Amino acid sequence: MTPTAVSSLYGVFRTGGLRMALPLEELREVIVRPAEFSPLPTAGVGLLGAVNLRHTVIPVLDPCLLAGRPSAAETGEVIIIVSSDGRLFGLLADAIEGSTHVAADALLAVRIGGGVPALFSHTFERADDRAVVALLDAATIIDTPAIPAVADPAQQPGTPTPVTASVAAQSQEPHRTLLMFECGGTGLSIDVTHVHSVMPDLELHSSPLDGPICRGVAHLDGHAVPVIDPIKLLGLGLQATTDTHRGVVVSLPRGLITLTATDVTDITTVPADDILPIPKLPSPDHALLAGLLTTDDRQYLVLDGQALRENPELAAFGALNLRLDSQASPADPPPGDTDAAGRDKHRVIPSVRKFLTYSIGVEAATPLEQIDEILPYPSHHLSLDEAPLIGMFTHRRTTIPLINLPVLLGRPHTPDPATDRVLLVTVAPGATAGLVVPDLHAIEQSVWEESAKTTNDLLQRPLIGMGTPENNRLVPHFDLIAIAAEHLGRHLAGRESAAPHTPSNVGPASPHPRS
Incomplete structure (x- = not known):
């Protein structure tokens, strides 16, 4: 079901026994917790220390200690980098539980008696498991006494972004x-x-x-x-x-x-x-x-x-x-894409936008705006033996096909309900697909992207540079909307070709080649 204009997207995470959320625009990225935190000379409640993220020292807080509960330091595995009002801080979390759209009328405002500042401004009920989620108020956390926050380098007036600085250099x-x-x-x-x-x-x-x-x-x-x-x-x-x-x-x-x-x-x-x-x-x-x-x-x-x-x-x-079809002729052009001067049209362009990185056997990245929601693997679904279409489940009163993404891309994978996640993407108005991935990595910003390629091979993807212009890694870019739409279209065509009335020249979709 396509989210309405009055809904907003929130990232949900778990710390200790608490489930909390942040507006997705405040969730800068997610990183793996280091072995130890660097100490800071302040004694704010909940302060664990600091991490050095690309030469920016970011204080890290324990939300459980801020809420007066037992510390989550033993179970926390990731750090959520939060950007609010030009300032950065980190929150320790056990796990990222995905993202979800919440309608404005489903947010319940909260007031705390006695004039005590509330760490959360609203609550809402998550649709898939009815869990109560607290929507954190990042501004209140930053203003808590003795809690440090650092200036966000990407939002300082007059300061060029890393990509702009690189291009200027x-x-x-x-x-x-x-x-x-x-x-x-x-x-x-x-x-x-x-x-x-x-x-x-x-x-x-x-x-x-x-x-x-x-x-x-x-x-x-x-x-x-x-x-x-x-x-x-x-x-x-x-x-x-x-x-x-x-x-x-x-x-x-x-x-x-x-x-x-x-x-x-x-x-x-x-x-x-x-x-x-x-x-x-x-x-x-x-x-x-x-x-x-x-x-x-x-x-x-x-x-x-x-x-x-x-x-x-x-x-x-x-x-x-x-x-490969042995029908080449001297007039057939080679597969290279060159201009009049003989130079390849492939190029790298500066880019700063958010991507979700995840595993499909290799690391992959998808623009965050393509992901409607991130869900746990459905505990109840109708199983289908039509790999990579492995089932169907219902969510928000919509029936959603469940596609094993690694298998679709030619990589063997048996879903693990305890750890796999489902990425929901809208493939057409009123049509949503759920793509199963083995593991989520992080939400990160790109620094450059390859220009788009015209290829039908799903494994020949454009590359994205993640990190900084000086220190970045390569991640292939997967357009999940196009991939899901193409597969579902081929799947339906294959089913129609099996029917007696289907013309003989329409065959079932061939499987994608293995890598």
Whole structure:
């Protein structure tokens, strides 16, 4: 059921025996509790200490102690970062129990007798289990005597956001944005302008192209794309061959190649002067290298993207992007997406918006605005043996299909009712889907995003940078509304194709490929 305009979205969490909520706009993010808190020189009731979050020292409070109840310090596992009126503080919690829409007339105002400030302003009853939830008043908590709160760097007047500061810095001196990846024990990097996409689960297929530098082909956008070993390509063949888990797809003038990688670790922007020239040695192949980059923890060989594009041997491989349906013709365009100058249209754009991160076997991220509610796994539902559609349940007088998201994306998963969560998304007016995920991670802000990709492969997702411009990790972006709508549409089409009156040229939906 689509929330009405008079309802608001609240994040619900549990601490000790208390269930509490915050308006979602005040819930900045959720982080894992550290092993210990840093002490602060104040003795406010409920103050546990502080955590250092991306160079901001944030005081952490125990809501149970604030409420005069036994401490939750033994059971608390996460810290909720709260932003209110330009100030930040943290709340210790046992677990995040999801989000829920609450209509304005369902909020019950609370007054505390004797002039004592109330830590909560309203209560409401959660629809799925009738639990009583207290809506915390962040402003009152901040104003409690001896309770510290720090200025929110993102809301200070005249202070540029991290993304704005990063962009401004780049305009003052030449910078290069590099995709960092590992190949065995060797660190490699390449300018993102030459990167078409990243394959998070690279599956190699034998082909007639196999040879000294080609390890086979990978299937991408309906084409067989040659897979090149960058270690052999650079003449570093003395290193031991390692397992390949990822693929870095590079755009060439007439097609694509995929570079094998043990892992893709980062996208980072560095001053161009930090990339130092290397001596002209016979090994590695100097002609394909732009230099050497040293970071805090290791060194990376920087591939020269333009030299890769101009290399005759690689250009020949790029021209052999064969259609998998064996109907390719000389007029068929390769799967690369390039402009008139031959540059890949893939680009990274600054972005500051909230994402929910969660596990589907690998970490994934979805824009928070796509999630209507987060629910516990339904204790009562009608089971269906039509994986990944595993059942149906009712919520707010609406019947909702229950979809096993990891299985939909080709990853085995048996739901655990005790720990799994259900993400509700609206796929069409009046139509809601429930997507089962094994584990919720956090609510976080992005610092950049890849531009959208046109692909039908659910595993070839755009990447998002989480953290700060200087220290971020890569998380694939999953559009859950599109995924759920596509699957439900295929499921219905498959059921219709099984009916006797259905035309024979309409077949059931094929399962999504495994990673």
